[in-house]
Amino acid sequence: MAYESLLLFAGTAFDMSSKYQGYSADVATANLANQQALAQRQAAIVQSGYERQLAVNRYLYINTEDSLDLAKHNIDKNMLNQKIRRERAKFAAQSVARGNILGTPKEAGGSFAAGDRNIEFFGLQALLAKDVNREKRINDFAQRRTNVQLEFTSKVNKLFSDLSAGMQVPDATGLVTGLGASVVKGLSIAENVGSGDEKGLFG
DSSP states (O other): OHHHHHHHHHHHHHHHHHHHHHHHHHHHHHHHHHHHHHHHHHHHHHHHHHHHHHHHHHHHHHHHHHHHHHHHHHHHHHHHHHHHHHHHHHHHHHHHHHTOTTSOOOTTOSOHHHHHHHHHHHHHHHHHHHHHHHHHHHHHHHHHHHHHHHHHHHHHHHHHHTOOOOOOOOOHHHHHHHHHHHHHHHHHHHHHHHHHHHHHHHO
């Protein structure tokens, strides 16, 4: 009887110990997974900060390029306007020397007014070409800014989409229920064994 009781106690204790060790291992695994997930998230936050700063730097560089291009555009147009005025003044001086300032057709061909209009026309065409080119560059700068934003968004999305979600820590309720079941099972077997012994002694 004592030996069987000892065996029953040892079996119940082993069953309870196994359940507890299994629960402890599951908790340890979940905690480790959650620590790794937290470390990944913290690293992703730091990396996203770097990516944001790089995007800001690229954005500022594009803005600087845009500002310099606008300044160059204005200087070029100013110089072209000056050139147009010089050419018109030069043509007027040459026309006076040739005596066709009043519109008499001479060596230059046609009237002074027609020649002056030609200089102005080609000058305006050159100015328009500069404005068209500037508009193209404005669109290019705008597209580059959009690309910087899209690239940044894509990188950040990838950083956080690849993160581990961790694991849910097992609830201790299952452990307690399992331990209780082991105890009830051990007591039930002990009662059955005890009943059998009594019949053997007094039956």
